[in-house]
Amino acid sequence: MEELNSFVVVANRLPVDMTAHPDGTYSITPSPGGLVTGLSPVLEQHRGCWVGWPGTVDVAPDPFRTDTGILLHPVRLTASDFEGFYEGFSNATLWPLFHDLIVPPVYDVDWWHDFREVNLKFAEAVNQVAAENATVWVQDYQLLLVPGILRQMRPDLCIGFFLHIPFPNPELFRQLPWREEIVRGMLGADLIGFHLPQNADNFLSLTRQVAGTAGSHTGQPDELEVEGEAAIREVKAHVITADGRKVGVGAFPISIDTGAVEQASQSSVEALRADLGSPEIVFLGVDRLDYTKGILQRLLAFEELLESGGLDPATTVFLQVATPSRERIEHYRVSRSQVEEAVGRINGRFGRMGHPVVHYLHRSLPKDDLQILYTAADVMLVTPFKDGMNLVAKEYVAAHRSGTGALILSEFAGAADELTEAYLCNPFDLESIKRQMLAAVHDLRHNPDYAAERMRANSEQVLSHDVNVWASSFLTCLEDFK
Template sequence: MALSGDNDFVVVANRLPVDLTTDADGARTWTPSPGGLVAALSPVLERFSGCWVGWPGVADTAPEPFRTESGVLLHPVELTATDYELFYEGFSNATLWPLYHDLIVTPVYDREWWDAYRDVNERFAAAVAEVAAEGATVWVQDYQLQLVPGILRQTRPDLTIGFFLHIPFPSADLFRQLPWREETVRGLLGADLIGFHLESNVANFLDLVRKVAGPGGSHIGQPDSLIVEGTPATRRVGARITAADGRSVGVGAFPISIDMDSLGESDPATVDKLRGEIGDPETVLLGVDRLDYTKGILQRLLAFEELLEAGALDPAEVVLVQVATPSRERIAHYQHARSQVEEAVGRINGRFAAIGRPVVHYLHRSLPKQTLHHYYALADVMLVTPFKDGMNLVAKEYVACHGDGSGSLVLSEFAGAAAELDRAHLCNPFDLESLKRAVVNAVRGLEHDPQTLHERMLAMHEQVATHDVRLWARSFLRCLGTLDDASVDESRA
């Protein structure tokens, strides 16, 4: 069986879904690491002799291409330590990430970073061109690879190309700060279909194209000409752009979701044990985030501190569990965010905890997925309060783990998930009073109005259950044209 050149469906993402494990004797093994995106795309990858192109996550080394047990080809793109520093930590996460998150911190516009970004995108595109069969479908994922569609359009015009952005897309006025804005837009317009989470992201991109394309460039088609499966047909969820080369480029909103099947069932005995380990409080508040300055973890802690100080929450009855997964720890803004969060945790415990009974339980490490599910089941109130988020799947995972209608969700109105989970206690995380009100309403509602909370959680659970990650993948690929004639099982893709 050939390992390249015969793949009819290719997914390309910054990361390859593999983990590197090192044995005691030093032997290294690469093993597939399924996640939500993998679960959504596996049926299509398997049916269409698929391939996944990506970086394996370790600098200066990569395995040879290999197939998973289900026959999906994993094709690595090797990145050097310099590539990682300039392309990933630099342009992707110190330029694009803050720009796309509405300048929560100031982006850095560095020409050397841009050169590295363009070079790495060219290498990813070359890898895709190598493995893709004639007329194949290629689905490019996320902000690290925005130039890949345009490069592929030049080198492999036979391909059908989709692109999906997993983070927010900013307003045109903010995006136009980017010195390489025209090149980035041209890269994206190499796709046949560009997907975002929200209609507001679509509107921002369309506005940008109007302002950046210029005379003789692209123009916008009818705003209701792209209907996305899973949304009411009356809603305007997309548009068609005529690119400079005459192609029709679709732009649409495809809100991503979770793989419900991967959540499993929580073990009540384990959940009870966890509650006992944190002092058996009446109420458990939970935050689960990457330790990222966009997630609003510090503001969440400050709101909690003020509620304890005012007596609105009793430290003898309530605890906050904050899981903060390490993230991009060599970047200065992330180091500062961690320092502020850990200082606040120490101060709050110093003021309000009893000996052997912290009021904030703080974990700065990754937890296994099943352990996280037990924490979701444990939590009476989930706090998801980012300043800006493309979607936020933690909110959906929490709701999915409460199919019995228990629990309560405090959710930032600036998380993409708020568009679908509008029965949550919505708040403005920039406003501590708004955040405090949402927390108090959620906690008090557990005691004083449990029926209303029950109904709200059940409604949100139904939304998540019926709009899962498979619907997201299916709706995008149908709009792209990949699934028009394919007999893919409705329950799997």
């Protein structure tokens, strides 16, 4: 008999990577990623269940517990499910739409059918493991329909939904042919959370335009009532749905488990810098290899500074970690090709024998290795064109709580709302990136007290608003909307 749980998290992926071997055995390793970083401590505290896809197609293990006591309930997806639901609708339709059309979204009706069917699979899995009156916390854009499906299946459940990517302007969202169904799915929750007040405001504005009534392409605004918009921060606003339910809407900026962030040992840092050629300044980027992350633009900015003499290739290196991501999708393949071409060109122009100026790693790194990179880097660049939050920025800041280092941050990352003492840049403007790179280096060299003051202010913000604050504020507000 399936074990029932009073607290259930459901996300596209389980917090582990599972590899199926030809002999039928599996190997399981902890998974990287911001969502895992944010939610794992919450599940450990609640001794709850995590429902998600294990990362393999056509096979899935039986439910099992992690070493920390989290019950994992795998959802089995076929190769066709993966292609249509994940690579298709989630990442070639929703992802570009929610990131302001950086590339054009593809609206494919077959992908939409796959998306609906897979969301139903996830909802059915939750139905199997959720105890009566359980709290279910649905995560992110891949599962936008799950709250609505669960509301029909299990009206006893208390359902929260959190979106980890930006929510677009309503005028962009209305491009989506299935906009009413998506809004209905989200409004199945008791509480809908976003990172920023602007995201929540976009959703509230959308509910006036798209009520989600069956068969309506224009929406029925009179069936929804929006209240409290002026005070959006955490839950100060709600939507009254057509069936009379009150759905909370608010902003809950996610953060990191600061207790798990430790400064790397001095010997490890010195060894890394020696491997890099003992430079005076180490620039660092750590990203998924995604076209929204602005990796190419920061490399081009670095190249122009080397060319102009603003930075000296003999004393400066750039270390870029680019974690493989969605490599079967065309725009991702193009992004990788452009980044790697730029790396080769920059090293060809400015590197020396045995001393490249750009060190490029196209693979995932263990958390301990990342911690060494964070601690060793003088300047971190986090320059996405659009990002819901960006926890890498917060991880870097937490690793420099003593005031060392400098953070260059895109003004279009959610983290810019909180890390206000970062060196903010416009990632679409190479001159803006270059100015902030030079400003950060100048302050570290010639005005270290000022640089340290800025970094300590950012660190204090991260340390006082950690992942536990994020989770507890959301779950407390969810209780109010049961």
